[in-house]
Amino acid sequence: MKNAKPIIAIVSCYKMIDGQPSQAVYQKYIDAVNFYGGNPILLPNTAADSSNFEALLAMVDGILLTGSYSNVAPTRYGATHREAKQDLGRDELSFKLLAYADKTNTPLLAVCRGLQEMNVHFKGTLHPDWREVEGFFEPHLEDSSQPLEVQYQPVHDVVIEPAGRLAAFGKKWHVNSLHKQAINKVGERLLVEALAPDGLVEAISLSEHPFMIGVQWHPELNYEKDNLSKFLFTEFIHYASKQRTE
């Protein structure tokens, strides 16, 4: 019998684990997809090279681009600074998945680095370090010396744009924040969905798409309790389920 649970492809990241090159996804992303009724599968970066990429993605009902401590290659948005934390394989797969999701209307949720990839894919640019931008003052970057539960605590508000999709949730929320890069020029066809009080773009969506939303914060934390996390994952899995049955 066809499994009614939508299959959600989660992009992996290159990591050295036990001294060996690996592909990895943090458990919290897998758990959040499971909790809201999705069927998570992990996509290694090599899926981008696969000659049957489209055949592989034909089995997928939704795509999740996770956060990552690595950064999008500067050359992808015309920047020239040296990037020490690259994951070129992740870039390649994420950009291919974004193009596929746009072409096929496949639901896609982009988190943190995922939002940055989404913005660059649609010809936007990034600030390599928001701390060097005059006017940004909210605590957007975590204190990595703190325990993880402190790093992922909500630290600033996001003000939701009334004309966007997130407006169905409400006007404002308090979110965590763990990022050094930030949206500079917003990509083509993208709608700003939420801003931090200092004007930093915190969420975007692709207009004329059933569900393609990127958020700079981490909804996969507290996915069971946080109301905005519930809203995002419920909507994401709802549209992925529709994709599966249509």
Ligand SMILES: N[C@@H](CCC(=O)NCCCC(=O)O)C(=O)O
């Ligand atoms: N590297 C980018 C994006 C930061 C990011 O995704 N942080 C979270 C990584 C771990 C996780 O997925 O929770 C930047 O610094 O802006």
